[in-house]
Amino acid sequence: MTMDDRSKYLFQRYLDNICSPKEWEELMGILENDEVLGNLFDETWNKNHGQINLQSSSPREHIRQAILERPKSRKPKKLLYYGLAAASLFGLFVLFQLISSNFRSFNSPVQKPLIQIADVDPGYSRAMLITGSGKKINLESLKINESMDLAGLKLHKLAEGWIKLETAADLYNQSLQNVIQTPKGGEFRITLSDGSEVMLNASTKFTFPARFSPQERSVSILGEGFFDVKNKDRAGKPQAPFVVHTLNHDVRVLGTAFNIQSYPGQSKDFTTLIRGVVKIGINNKEGKVLHPGEQAMVSTLGDIRVNKVDLEEVTAWKEGLFLFNDKPLEVLMEEISRWYDVDLLYVGKRKALELFGVYSRKKSLKSLLSNLEQTGKIKFEMLSNQNIKNKERRVTVRIKYL
Structure with a gap:
C-alpha cells in the first residue's frame, strides 16, 4: 500500500469514526504534508460530486486556505502539533460537509434531474x-x-x-x-x-x-x-x-x-x-x-x-457564421452559449484545445456540436430540466475532453 493509499484509508476510517488512537496518530503525521491534505480533499470531493473542474474560487480552495493558513511555531510541542493537526482534520471534515451542502443547493450549474434532448434551434432576430x-x-x-x-x-x-x-x-x-x-x-x-x-x-x-x-x-x-x-x-x-x-x-x-x-x-x-x-x-x-x-x-x-x-473572423457573426481560426474551445463555447441560449458545464479536467473551421449560425446546435466532436478530442451532451414542474426550461451542454 502506497503512502497515498494509506492516507486515504486512514482518512476514511476517521470520517467513519472507527479510527484507532494509533491510526489517528499516524494520520496526524501524514497530514503535515500539504499536498497529501489537498489530495485527500480532492478525492473526497470528486467521490461525491464527480470530476468537476473547480476554479480558484472553488470550495476546495476556500477550505484549504481556511485549514492551512494557521500560525506555525518554530518548535511546536508534540501535544500542540497534534492539536493543530486534529483541528485541521476536523475543519476539513466540517467545512467540507457545510460547503459541499451549500454548493449542491445553491451553486450547481444545472437543475436535476436532467433529461437528454434531441436538439436546440439557433437564435434569430429579436x-x-x-x-x-x-x-x-x-x-x-x-x-x-x-x-x-x-x-x-x-x-x-x-x-x-x-x-x-x-x-x-x-x-x-x-x-x-x-x-x-x-436576449x-x-x-x-x-x-x-x-x-x-x-x-x-x-x-x-x-x-x-x-x-x-x-x-x-x-x-x-x-x-x-x-x-x-x-x-x-x-x-x-x-x-x-x-x-x-x-x-x-x-x-x-x-x-x-x-x-x-x-x-x-x-x-x-x-x-x-x-x-x-x-x-x-x-x-x-x-x-x-x-x-x-x-x-x-x-x-x-x-x-x-x-x-x-483577421477581419473576417471578427465580423463573421453578422454574416451569419461561426468562423474560428485556432480559436480556444472555451471562447467558442461562450459564443455558442449566447447564440443558442444554453448553459455550459465542463466535466473533468480542461485541456488546451484550439479549433479551426467555419459553420452557419442558422443550423441547429446538434449539427454544430457533432462537427466539433469529429476532432476526436471533445464530447458533448445536451440536457434539459424541462421535466421539472414550475421551473423555467433551461438547456445545459455538458462538455467533456477526451
Missing part, C-alpha cells in the same frame, strides 16, 4: 425596446412596414426586418435615454436617427438618446455590436463626432465601420476597425488611434494593446 419613459416594445412583434410613434421616438420596421429610428417632432425631453436589448439567442439591426447602422449580437444592451446633441453623438454598449457610422447627415452636412462608451473604454469616430465586443465578465474589451479611423480612450484621456485591420484590447486595468487581426 429584441426589446425600453423607452426613456419606461414603455417596453417587443420589436420582433412589429409587422413589416409598421410604424409606431412614441414619446420622442418614431419607429418604422423595414422590409429587411430591422428597425429605423427617427426623432419625433413632439420630443419634449432631449435627455431621454432609450435601450434596445437582445441570449437573439440579434437585431437598427438604423439610428443620424443614419448610422448598428447590428447587435446576442445578449447585448445598447443605450442611445432620443435626440443626439449638436456637440456629440453619444451611445453606450454592453455586449457586442457592429457599427457603420455616417459622417454626414441626409443634407450632406458634417455631423458631430460619434462616441461609443463601453465598460472599459471609449471609441471616438467620425465616419467609419468597426466592431465592439464588451461583455460583462470578460477580462478585456475588443474594438476592431474595418475602415476609417477611430481613437481609443479611457476616462476621457488621450488613447491610441486604430487603422483598418487593427484591434485594440483594453483590459479592466486600463491597458491598451493593438494587434493586427
